[in-house]
Amino acid sequence: MRKLIIFDTTLRDGEQAPGFSMTVDEKITMAKQLEKLGVDVIEAGFAAASKGDFEAVNGVASEVKDSIVCSLARALESDIEKAGEALAPAERKRIHTFIATSEIHMKYKLKMSPDEVLERAVKAVKFARNFTDDVEFSAEDAVRSDREFLFRVFEAVIDAGAKTINVPDTVGYSVPEEFGNLIKDILNNVPNIDKAVISVHCHNDLGLAVANSLSAVKNGAGQVHATINGIGERAGNAALEEVVMAIKVRKDYFNDVYTEINTKEIYKTSRLLCRLTGSFVQPNKAIVGDNAFAHEAGIHQHGLLAKRETYEIMRAEDVGVPSSKIVLGKHSGRHAFKTRLEELGYKNLTEEEIDRLFARFKELADKKKEVFDEDIEALLFDELFKSYEEAKLIQYQVVTGDKAIPTATVKVSVDGEEKVATACGDGPIDSALRALEKALGVKSRLKDYTIRSLSHGKDAMGEVRVIVSFEGNEVSGKGISTDIIGASLKAYLDAYNRYSAKSLFMEKKIQEGI
Numbered sequence: 001m002r003k004l005i006i007f008d009t010t011l012r013d014g015e016q017a018p019g020f021s022m023t024v025d026e027k028i029t030m031a032k033q034l035e036k037l038g039v040d041v042i043e044a045g046f047a048a049a050s051k052g053d054f055e056a057v058n059g060v061a062s063e064v065k066d067s068i069v070c071s072l073a074r075a076l077e078s079d080i081e082k083a084g085e086a087l088a089p090a091e092r093k094r095i096h097t098f099i100a101t102s103e104i105h106m107k108y109k110l111k112m113s114p115d116e117v118l119e120r121a122v123k124a125v126k127f128a129r130n131f132t133d134d135v136e137f138s139a140e141d142a143v144r145s146d147r148e149f150l151f152r153v154f155e156a157v158i159d160a161g162a163k164t165i166n167v168p169d170t171v172g173y174s175v176p177e178e179f180g181n182l183i184k185d186i187l188n189n190v191p192n193i194d195k196a197v198i199s200v201h202c203h204n205d206l207g208l209a210v211a212n213s214l215s216a217v218k219n220g221a222g223q224v225h226a227t228i229n230g231i232g233e234r235a236g237n238a239a240l241e242e243v244v245m246a247i248k249v250r251k252d253y254f255n256d257v258y259t260e261i262n263t264k265e266i267y268k269t270s271r272l273l274c275r276l277t278g279s280f281v282q283p284n285k286a287i288v289g290d291n292a293f294a295h296e297a298g299i300h301q302h303g304l305l306a307k308r309e310t311y312e313i314m315r316a317e318d319v320g321v322p323s324s325k326i327v328l329g330k331h332s333g334r335h336a337f338k339t340r341l342e343e344l345g346y347k348n349l350t351e352e353e354i355d356r357l358f359a360r361f362k363e364l365a366d367k368k369k370e371v372f373d374e375d376i377e378a379l380l381f382d383e384l385f386k387s388y389e390e391a392k393l394i395q396y397q398v399v400t401g402d403k404a405i406p407t408a409t410v411k412v413s414v415d416g417e418e419k420v421a422t423a424c425g426d427g428p429i430d431s432a433l434r435a436l437e438k439a440l441g442v443k444s445r446l447k448d449y450t451i452r453s454l455s456h457g458k459d460a461m462g463e464v465r466v467i468v469s470f471e472g473n474e475v476s477g478k479g480i481s482t483d484i485i486g487a488s489l490k491a492y493l494d495a496y497n498r499y500s501a502k503s504l505f506m507e508k509k510i511q512e513g514i
Contacts, residue, residue, distance in 0.1 A: 004247065004259050005223035006240065007199060008039040010273065011056070012046060012072055013237055014227040019279060024056045026276045031060040033272050034228075035067045037265040039240075041094060041223075047071040047086035048079040054086050061090035068134065070094040075124035084131030095128040096166070097121075098138035101145040101153055114149055121153055125160040138166035138201065143174045143182065151189045158190070164197045164223060165190075169212055172205025172235060180215035187220050199223035202238045204230060209238035214246055217257055228273045229281050229288065241266045241287040241319065249314050267320035287319055332365065334358050340376060390415055390500045391440060391493050398485055400428040408432040410489065412439050429488045436489055440496060445469040451484060464491040468499075475499040 011027050011034075014020060022030065027044065034042050044060035045053040061069045069090040071083035075097050087093040099110070099121050106112050112120070121137065128135045137157040142150055154165045167186065169179060183200070187193055200216040200223070202209040213224045230239030244261045247254045270288040274280055283289050337358050341349060349357075360379050365371050392413045400406040408431040409422040421439035425431030437444055448467040464479045464487040475498045479490025 001256055001258050002222065004217060004221075004257050005040045005197065005199070006038075006244065006259055006261055007041040007043065007070075007223050007225045008034050008227065008240060009043040009201075009225050009237065010034065010227040010231065010240075011060070012043040013201075013225075013233060014231040015045070016233055017231050017236065020231055020277045022056075022276055024052065024059050027056040028059045028063050030273065030276060031064050031067075031069075033265070033269050035064050036262070037269050038260050038262040039067055040260070041068040041070050043070045043072060043096060043225075045071060045086075046073070048073060048076075048082040054082060057083070057086035058089065061087050061093065065091055068092040068094050070096050070136070073097045073124075073128070075099040075120045077124075077127050080124060080128050080131070084128070087131065092134075093132050094134040094136055094164075095132055096136040096138065097124045097128055098140050098166075098168075099124070100140035101150055102141035102143075103146065104144065105141050118149075118153055118156055122156050122160045125157045125162045129161045133161075133163070135162050136164035136166055136199065137162040138168055140168055141170040142167045143169045143179070144171070147182075147185060147189075151186065154186065154190045154196075155192055158192045158196045162196060164199050165193075166199040166201055166223075166225070167216070167221075168201040168225075169203055169209075170201075172203035172209060174202075174212055175206075175208060176211045176215035179212040180219040183216045183219040183221050197222040199225060201225035203233065204235040204237060207235070209236070210242045210246070213238040213243050214254075217247070217254065229270055229279075229285070231273070231277075231279070239286070241270065245287050245314060245319065248318075263318050264320045332371075337361055337376075341380070346380065390497055393486075393489055393493055394418065396432060396435075396485065396489055398428045398432055400431070406431040408435040408485075410435040410439050412436065412493070414440065428485055432485050432489055433492055436492055442470065442496065444496075446492075447474060449488075451487070462487050464488045466491045466495055468492060468495040470496070470499045473499060 011022070011030060015022055031042050031044060042060065042064060044057040047054045047057045057069070057071045069087060069092065071087055073079035073083040073095055080095060080097060083095045087095070099117055100106060101117060106114060106117055110117065125135050125137055139145060139150055139153055158165060167182065174182070179200075179202070183198060186198060198221045200213055200221050202212040202225070209230070213226070217224065224238065224243055226240035226243050227237040228240055230236040230242070244259050244263060244266070247257055247259060248263060267288055270281065281289050334354070338354055341354070341357070357379055361371060361376065364379065394411040394413055396408060396410045398406070398408045405424050406427050407422065407424050408428065409420065410432060411418060411420045419439045421435045423431055423434035423438050425434045433446065445468065446466060447469050449464070451462055451464045453462055462481060462484050464484065465476065466488070467474055467476050475495045477491045477493070477495025477498060479487040479492070479494055481487035481490060
């Protein structure tokens with residue numbers, strides 16, 4: 001078994017993508033999580049690019065202890081010197097220097113001859129060794145480079161002291177078989193290749209970055225450059241989570257390779273990147289997307305419940321996702337619906353009752369994209385216990401202001417009996433909910449409160465959603481009004497009535513001896 005080195009470039013190539021910039025502190029936070037994930041090399045930035053990048057590389061180098069910290073540098077002494085200076089605090093450090101080797105880049109961008117490029121590459125590697133023995137050299141646009149020239153460059157930089165030679169598909173042009181053959185050709189045509197690790201850096205312009213990287217690994221590559229969520233220039237880089245999980249799940253195919261990535265940290269790392277950059281991953285993104293372990297089709301749900309492996313090739317827990325998610329919608333089957341009822345605590349329903357509920361569920365599912373637990377409970381109470389509303393809001397009044405103590409009076413009807421209560425609080429909503437709780441004579445705990453506008457303008461309807469804990473039972477409620485205080489009271493009452501109805505329903509089923 002050979003260890004595949006995972007070189008993470010989220011903080012360098014990933015951050016170069018529009019919309020993914022991070023502050024120094026954010027980069028350090030991300031680097032610590034990458035270290036926890038178990039990546040072997042963290043490319044912290046391009047030290048010579050800006051003062052901010054220098055500080056980021058220096059900050060990561062000071063904080064990270066287990067992973068190798070790396071800085072990118074052009075094949076220029078000034079760049080390399082900056083990289084060496086920024087990396088000085090690192091316990092383990094690497095300088096990654098590069099120059100383009102394709103004809104189009106040499107002619108139009110560098111305006112250099114092949115011999116000049118070769119000389120510059122060798123000189124850069126030798127100079128970088130003044131700062132660290134761990135030097136990586138990249139032949140930018142290697143895929144479109146002349147093979148014989150590429151072999152000459154790699155041989156020369158390895159002789160100069162490069163421990164790793166990187167083969168970038170800079171513009172995402174290659175296809176898997178072609179890229180795998182390139183790695184094989186390098187192994188067979190660079191005489192001193194046994195003294196270096198072959199690395200690959202694939203871009204995703206044709207959607208083939210992960211496939212190309214895996215093909216390279218199969219053909220002898222020992223290191224893969226990747227980013228969290230596949231972020232990077234243009235269409236991005238090879239997604240780290242996809243490369244790692246492909247190797248883990250298909251160990252029958254990649255039978256001589258392993259990584260030391262702690263896969264249970266993958267989901268957490270993905271979500272941290274989203275929070276730091278304000279980005280998101282598409283729902284159907286492999287491994288970390290919201291739908292990656294979600295199942296709505298009835299036949300899939302039935303198979304999953306019978307035997308997980310029927311439709312899941314990996315466990316959600318393996319990548320840090322708490323569990324698979326069965327999404328109830330119009331494609332769901334009776335088996336999944338019954339299982340969800342049982343998960344909600346309704347385990348004693350008769351088959352006839354489940355059939356009636358399932359028919360109504362299908363009607364509802366045709367009208368909305370996803371049916372939530374609250375919808376199911378509402379159907380259940382309406383169908384089997386009929387509509388139940390113990391408490392109704394009659395009126396409320398709130399006095400508040402910067403010089404007044406927020407005070408609310410609420411009148412409700414509970415089983416036909418009117419009750420009035422007054423309470424003070426930290427604000428108008430807090431005082432109103434305290435008064436309502438007092439009128440109902442219950443003890444509860446507000447666990448979550450969210451509000452959103454349902455339309456535009458000053459007279460827009462507001463929707464309040466709450467999660468309230470009654471005696472340890474968490475119940476959600478929803479209220480709508482143009483007045484947020486009224487919407488809040490209605491949401492709380494909705495939760496209270498759901499709790500009361502559920503309690504009475506369960507009591508009724510117990511009395512029936514079911």
